[in-house]
Each structure stands twice: as C-alpha cells, then as structure tokens.
Amino acid sequence: MVKGFAFVCLMCVAAGMAWGADVTVSGSGGSGKVGIDLGGLTAAGQGGALKQVLIEDLKRSGWFTMAAGGGVEVRGQCVSGGGSARIDAEVINPATATRYFSRAYEEPTATWRRAAHRLADDIVKAVKNKPGMANARIALIGAPGGKKNLFICDADGQGLVQLTRDNKPCMTPAWSPDMRTIYYMSFHTGYADTYSIELGSRTRKKVAGFPGINANPAVSPSGQQLAIILSRDGNSELYVMSTGGGGASRLTRTGEAAEASPCWSPDGGQIAYVSDRSGSPQVYTVSRSGGSPTRVTHRGNENVNPDWGADGRLAYSSRRGGRYQVCVLDPRTGVETQITTGGADYEEASWAPDGRHLVAAKTSGYHSDLYLLDTLGDPEVRLTTMQGDWYSPAWSPR
Amino acid sequence: MPRTIAYLSFVLMMSLVVLTSGCKTKKPRPAATDGEVLPGADTEYAMPERFEDGERITDVAFENVLFGYNQYDITGAEVAKIEAVASYLQQSTDVRLIAEGNCDERGSREYNVSLGENRAQAVRAYLISLGIDGARVQTKSNGEEMPLDAGHGEAAWAINRRVEFALYR
Incomplete structure (x- = not known):
C-alpha cells in the first residue's frame, strides 16, 4: 500500500504534472498542504533568523505545514555572519528516499533574507511543481x-x-x-x-x-x-x-x-x-x-x-x-x-x-x-x- | 436638398434632447456608443497645450461647481456658477483658466482620478458651449487626493465633489 502510494507519487513527479503529488495532506486551510520537516536544517551564528525566514516563507506559500516526520525533509545548515548569509540545503522525500535537489544559497548581508526566499521558492517548485512568490x-x-x-x-x-x-x-x-x-x-x-x-x-x-x-x-x-x-x-x-x-x-x-x-x-x-x-x-x-x-x-x-x-x-x-x-x-x-x-x-x-x-x-x-x-x-x-x-x-x- | 432635411432633423432632434433633459443639463456632447467613432468629437474639445506660465489671479474668486456621488453631470443649480465664470472670461480676454476636478474619499482611488477629470472636462465643455475659446481653458484632476474638508460624512463629501476655478493672467 505504502509502496503503491510512493510509486504514484514518483510517477506524478516524473510526469511533471501541474498539480504536484501531495505526500501528506493536512485537513485545515488551503488544499493540498504537505508536512515539511526542517529538523535536519541546523543554524549556526545568526543563521537562526535565516531559518525563521524560511519557515515563515514556507507557511505563507500555503503549500506546507511544519511537521516532524513530514513528507518532505530539509537537511543542511544556515550560516549568517562575516558579511554574508548562506544556506546549504538538501531537500528530500523520505518516503521514497529520493532527493528533490541539493543547492547552496548565498547572499551579502544587505540582502540576507533572500537566501531563504530563494530556497523557499525552489522547494515550492520542486515539491508542488508551482511557481513561488517568496523572492518576489x-x-x-x-x-x-x-x-x-x-x-x-x-x-x-x-x-x-x-x-x-x-x-x-x-x-x-x-x-x-x-x-x-x-x-x-x-x-x-x-x-x-x-x-x-x-x-x-x-x-x-x-x-x-x-x-x-x-x-x-x-x-x-x-x-x-x-x-x-x-x-x-x-x-x-x-x-x-x-x-x-x-x-x-x-x-x-x-x-x-x-x-x-x-x-x-x-x-x-x-x-x-x-x-x-x-x-x-x-x-x-x-x-x-x-x-x-x-x-x-x-x-x-x-x-x-x-x-x-x-x-x-x-x-x-x-x-x-x-x-x-x-x-x-x-x-x-x-x-x-x-x-x-x-x-x-x-x-x-x-x-x-x-x-x-x-x-x-x-x-x-x-x-x-x-x-x-x-x-x-x-x-x-x-x-x-x-x-x-x-x-x-x-x-x-x- | 436631402442634406438640408437631414440638417433640420438633426437640429430638431437636438432641440428635443435639450427640452427633454429638464433641469439636468448634460455635458453638451453627443452620446457615443462604445466602438462608434463620432466625426469631430475627438478634436472638438481637444485640450490645449498646458500653460504653466502666467500669474495666478487671487483677487477674483468663483464658487465651486458641485456634483453628485460618481456623477459629472452639471445639474441645474450649478449652471449659474459656470455662466458667471463665462461672463467674466468674456470681459477679461487676457485671462486663462484651469478647471480642477476633485472627488470625495469614497470609491476607487484610481477611478476617482478619471471621475475628477471628467468633472473638469464637463465644466470646460460647458464654458466652450457658452462661447469661450477652448484654448483658454485646460483641466486638471486631483482625484480624491485634495479634499477641502478632511471629514468623513456627507457634509464633507458634498463640498469635496467639486470643480475649482484657477485663473491665470
């Protein structure tokens, strides 16, 4: 059963369907929300603020709820300080043990929030196959x-x-x-x-x-x-x-x-x-x-x-x-x-x-x-x- | 000959329009259907280039022309105010004027820019219909941005829906 569901999900992603595969659907609010687990994303220095911007962006996108053990996992680290902000992120579907993407986002201090905005939009695109708005x-x-x-x-x-x-x-x-x-x-x-x-x-x-x-x-x-x-x-x-x-x-x-x-x-x-x-x-x-x-x-x-x-x-x-x-x-x-x-x-x-x-x-x-x-x-x-x-x-x- | 008849019927029709419009004096401009081009209508009241030179005349003032909500018809009581301006302009041939249209705070801010302009244009068209050269009259709209009364009730709104006359020599 789980295997079958995962297979369907994989097929949807492979087909690049306009309405992406919902791994976990929560009951409240906009339809098709996916649980996302940021537990594996560590924050060093002032990276905590960077991670918080990412959390707010993902919630505001309407497609995600913060959930430990969710259908999407983000691993990596947020580092801020010394004139720049950087997120190294690996975005994973734990059910299928497949990786959506692995990317680094770096911004000068003046525009540090955009590192989180760009990652949030990439997650929306990879998981839901939809354009984001966080970096607009x-x-x-x-x-x-x-x-x-x-x-x-x-x-x-x-x-x-x-x-x-x-x-x-x-x-x-x-x-x-x-x-x-x-x-x-x-x-x-x-x-x-x-x-x-x-x-x-x-x-x-x-x-x-x-x-x-x-x-x-x-x-x-x-x-x-x-x-x-x-x-x-x-x-x-x-x-x-x-x-x-x-x-x-x-x-x-x-x-x-x-x-x-x-x-x-x-x-x-x-x-x-x-x-x-x-x-x-x-x-x-x-x-x-x-x-x-x-x-x-x-x-x-x-x-x-x-x-x-x-x-x-x-x-x-x-x-x-x-x-x-x-x-x-x-x-x-x-x-x-x-x-x-x-x-x-x-x-x-x-x-x-x-x-x-x-x-x-x-x-x-x-x-x-x-x-x-x-x-x-x-x-x-x-x-x-x-x-x-x-x-x-x-x-x-x- | 058919031309003369057509002309006479037109005059007759226009007289009927004037007679049947009662106390509501519409802008003296033929009604248009969307997409229909009215020969002459585009250029008849075309605007002069902006005049920004000249000295503002402050010792002569005219009453503001007032309007209903979302309206730019010049109604009965307001006609005399425009006629007073027209006779002043006929006496003072070196004076030019900017009709400045304004709206109350209600309604769409964007639509109110157009509405204020149409109020100013209605006053300008009326002055032209009274024999004033259109080259002496330009328009300006302030939308809802320059209320006379910053209050939020009907009393404030009524005096804010207005066209002001700014005179220049």
Missing part, C-alpha cells in the same frame, strides 16, 4: 509620515526601500517584465502624469504628460506598451502607447463615460479596465487593437481595480453590502468567487506570481495596510506593519 517584490505607495511616496518591499512586507521623496500623492505602480523599471502615476508637479523609474540607476523620466490626466499605467506582457488613461481628446479614455512615451492610440470612445484602471491579459491580446458607461463603475474587456468592449462584471453595484492573473482569472473589488470585497472571475467559465468577507474594504488587488495569492489594500477605520489573500482559503496575512497608510500594491512578475 511588491511595489506600493506608503505614507509613513502622512506624506505619500513610492516604495518597494519583499513578499513578506520586509526589506522596505523608499524610491521617491516627493511627499505628494502618487499611485498605481506597475513593473516592467524584466523588473528593471517601475511605471507609476504621480501628482508631484500638480498634474496627474505618468513616469518611469529605472531601478538600477534610480533615474526618473516622464513618460506621459499630455494635457489632462495621464493615469493608471499598465505594462504589456511584452514590456513594449502601456495601457493608460488619457484625457487629451476631451474626456477620460483608454489608450495604448509606447513605454518609450510615443504614439498613443485610443481604444475607447465614450464621450459620456469615465474609464480607469487598465490591465493586460496574460497573452497581451486584451485589456480589462473600468468604465462607468452603464451608470456605475464596472469591469470591461476590449481587444488590444480596439473594437467592441465586453462587460464582464454584473454583480455588485460597483466593480473596480481589475488585475488579470497569469492563469487567465480576473481579480477585482466588488462593492457588496457597502464594502469592497475582492472577487475572482474566470472569464472562460463565468464562475465568480468572493475571496474576502467582513466589515473592511479590500481594494487594488494584485496577483502574486504564484497564481494563488493576491495582495490587496485593506482599509478599516480609515487606516490601510497590505494584506496577503489566499484564493484557496488560508487566512489573510498582514504584510505592512509600519506606521501610516500603505496601499496601491503591485506584485513583481516573478
């Missing part, structure tokens, strides 16, 4: 002293880096596919203009400064184009333009409506956006080359902030019972799932690169923080714990 970043807007600026943090809310010091309203950061550039909208000159910030050199360039607004930039999967809201022709409309700043072409013609919040389909063929042409803000999709838009949200008296996930599902905030709740819609089946409930507002949801989680701004009592939401039902996790409001999150593509 989140661009966000924060107002720690009441003044708004653009920041980046890690997937666990740590490692906060401030990118701007304008102390002026800004919003909607968007990552280029190569993660070298962030596009966002800032009011720092007084106008709603779109800028790019090259992360390596920290240089900022105005990308769109047409008369009127230049709002809510969204980068195409190719990295070549922005979907953006302009009003240069006399009304808020959806346009597509080059990330270099030229050639804006108009996709919507709704003289009596406001458009907002575009995002791209994973193949770059379509754009989802918000329009109030029906009398309230709702989510529509339109071909990247124009044509007739399709309304995709029909429940809730407002549907805003769409984000199109890599697996084709759309997340958005739906106003229900006076609160914004995050919903996920599969446009192919029309099946909609409400992810959040309760008395807070959840807005600006952004898909994690793992395709399972979302980060959203949760506002309660006029205070906003970023929360990690799980489409498979694990409890939400608060990511920002600093003073002030934190919102407008955008997960990096990987």
Whole structure:
C-alpha cells in the first residue's frame, strides 16, 4: 500500500504534472498542504533568523505545514555572519528516499533574507511543481509620515526601500517584465502624469504628460506598451502607447463615460479596465487593437481595480453590502468567487506570481495596510506593519 | 436638398434632447456608443497645450461647481456658477483658466482620478458651449487626493465633489 502510494507519487513527479503529488495532506486551510520537516536544517551564528525566514516563507506559500516526520525533509545548515548569509540545503522525500535537489544559497548581508526566499521558492517548485512568490517584490505607495511616496518591499512586507521623496500623492505602480523599471502615476508637479523609474540607476523620466490626466499605467506582457488613461481628446479614455512615451492610440470612445484602471491579459491580446458607461463603475474587456468592449462584471453595484492573473482569472473589488470585497472571475467559465468577507474594504488587488495569492489594500477605520489573500482559503496575512497608510500594491512578475 | 432635411432633423432632434433633459443639463456632447467613432468629437474639445506660465489671479474668486456621488453631470443649480465664470472670461480676454476636478474619499482611488477629470472636462465643455475659446481653458484632476474638508460624512463629501476655478493672467 505504502509502496503503491510512493510509486504514484514518483510517477506524478516524473510526469511533471501541474498539480504536484501531495505526500501528506493536512485537513485545515488551503488544499493540498504537505508536512515539511526542517529538523535536519541546523543554524549556526545568526543563521537562526535565516531559518525563521524560511519557515515563515514556507507557511505563507500555503503549500506546507511544519511537521516532524513530514513528507518532505530539509537537511543542511544556515550560516549568517562575516558579511554574508548562506544556506546549504538538501531537500528530500523520505518516503521514497529520493532527493528533490541539493543547492547552496548565498547572499551579502544587505540582502540576507533572500537566501531563504530563494530556497523557499525552489522547494515550492520542486515539491508542488508551482511557481513561488517568496523572492518576489511588491511595489506600493506608503505614507509613513502622512506624506505619500513610492516604495518597494519583499513578499513578506520586509526589506522596505523608499524610491521617491516627493511627499505628494502618487499611485498605481506597475513593473516592467524584466523588473528593471517601475511605471507609476504621480501628482508631484500638480498634474496627474505618468513616469518611469529605472531601478538600477534610480533615474526618473516622464513618460506621459499630455494635457489632462495621464493615469493608471499598465505594462504589456511584452514590456513594449502601456495601457493608460488619457484625457487629451476631451474626456477620460483608454489608450495604448509606447513605454518609450510615443504614439498613443485610443481604444475607447465614450464621450459620456469615465474609464480607469487598465490591465493586460496574460497573452497581451486584451485589456480589462473600468468604465462607468452603464451608470456605475464596472469591469470591461476590449481587444488590444480596439473594437467592441465586453462587460464582464454584473454583480455588485460597483466593480473596480481589475488585475488579470497569469492563469487567465480576473481579480477585482466588488462593492457588496457597502464594502469592497475582492472577487475572482474566470472569464472562460463565468464562475465568480468572493475571496474576502467582513466589515473592511479590500481594494487594488494584485496577483502574486504564484497564481494563488493576491495582495490587496485593506482599509478599516480609515487606516490601510497590505494584506496577503489566499484564493484557496488560508487566512489573510498582514504584510505592512509600519506606521501610516500603505496601499496601491503591485506584485513583481516573478 | 436631402442634406438640408437631414440638417433640420438633426437640429430638431437636438432641440428635443435639450427640452427633454429638464433641469439636468448634460455635458453638451453627443452620446457615443462604445466602438462608434463620432466625426469631430475627438478634436472638438481637444485640450490645449498646458500653460504653466502666467500669474495666478487671487483677487477674483468663483464658487465651486458641485456634483453628485460618481456623477459629472452639471445639474441645474450649478449652471449659474459656470455662466458667471463665462461672463467674466468674456470681459477679461487676457485671462486663462484651469478647471480642477476633485472627488470625495469614497470609491476607487484610481477611478476617482478619471471621475475628477471628467468633472473638469464637463465644466470646460460647458464654458466652450457658452462661447469661450477652448484654448483658454485646460483641466486638471486631483482625484480624491485634495479634499477641502478632511471629514468623513456627507457634509464633507458634498463640498469635496467639486470643480475649482484657477485663473491665470
């Protein structure tokens, strides 16, 4: 019996099935959790902190529970100190006595947490055959002293880096596919203009400064184009333009409506956006080359902030019972799932690169923080714990 | 001849639209269906290049134009405020103006940028319909970022849903 189960597991891993083999399944929370035993991973020097980051990453991934004698074992050591952090890890399936992988992770002290993040993502990939999110970043807007600026943090809310010091309203950061550039909208000159910030050199360039607004930039999967809201022709409309700043072409013609919040389909063929042409803000999709838009949200008296996930599902905030709740819609089946409930507002949801989680701004009592939401039902996790409001999150593509 | 008839029917239709719209004065722009191109509509109210020079006029002030929640229609009581600005602009031909659209704190922050802009654009279009040269009027949206009243009730929201007039010489 055990032998048979192990054989099936082995076959699943060998076949590289999208839904990996679950060695041990626990009853609570998201489906398909595997027990993982880190007892054989020793920690020397300040390596204990490194191991703790790994434990939190694995729990947050939604795929693992910490369990002695679990279906996955991690052996090796965490060492930190002397200017660097290092994990030597061997990841094993004890049931079959097979090794998933054996790898070393080294980072300079400044980025020591990433050694654990990279290992966590490799474990998710090896055991569940799914992309992880631990080593991804989140661009966000924060107002720690009441003044708004653009920041980046890690997937666990740590490692906060401030990118701007304008102390002026800004919003909607968007990552280029190569993660070298962030596009966002800032009011720092007084106008709603779109800028790019090259992360390596920290240089900022105005990308769109047409008369009127230049709002809510969204980068195409190719990295070549922005979907953006302009009003240069006399009304808020959806346009597509080059990330270099030229050639804006108009996709919507709704003289009596406001458009907002575009995002791209994973193949770059379509754009989802918000329009109030029906009398309230709702989510529509339109071909990247124009044509007739399709309304995709029909429940809730407002549907805003769409984000199109890599697996084709759309997340958005739906106003229900006076609160914004995050919903996920599969446009192919029309099946909609409400992810959040309760008395807070959840807005600006952004898909994690793992395709399972979302980060959203949760506002309660006029205070906003970023929360990690799980489409498979694990409890939400608060990511920002600093003073002030934190919102407008955008997960990096990987 | 058919052309004249078509023109007359158009005028008649437009008069009916004006008559039937009652106290709710819509932005004077033909309604569009998605995907339908309206000849002239793109350029008719196209925006001038931004003017950032000039001296802000502070000794003349006009009342803010107010709006309903998620609305950018200019309703009955607000029309007179725009008409007052139009007659001032007709007298003071060297003055230019920025219509600045704002929203209350409710609703999507991103949508509110577009909503604030459409409010400013509605005021601009109304000024143009009153004979003001569109080149003298530009728009700006502050979204929900610049409330006049930082409170959280209907009284605060009502004065925050507004278009302000910034005059420059």
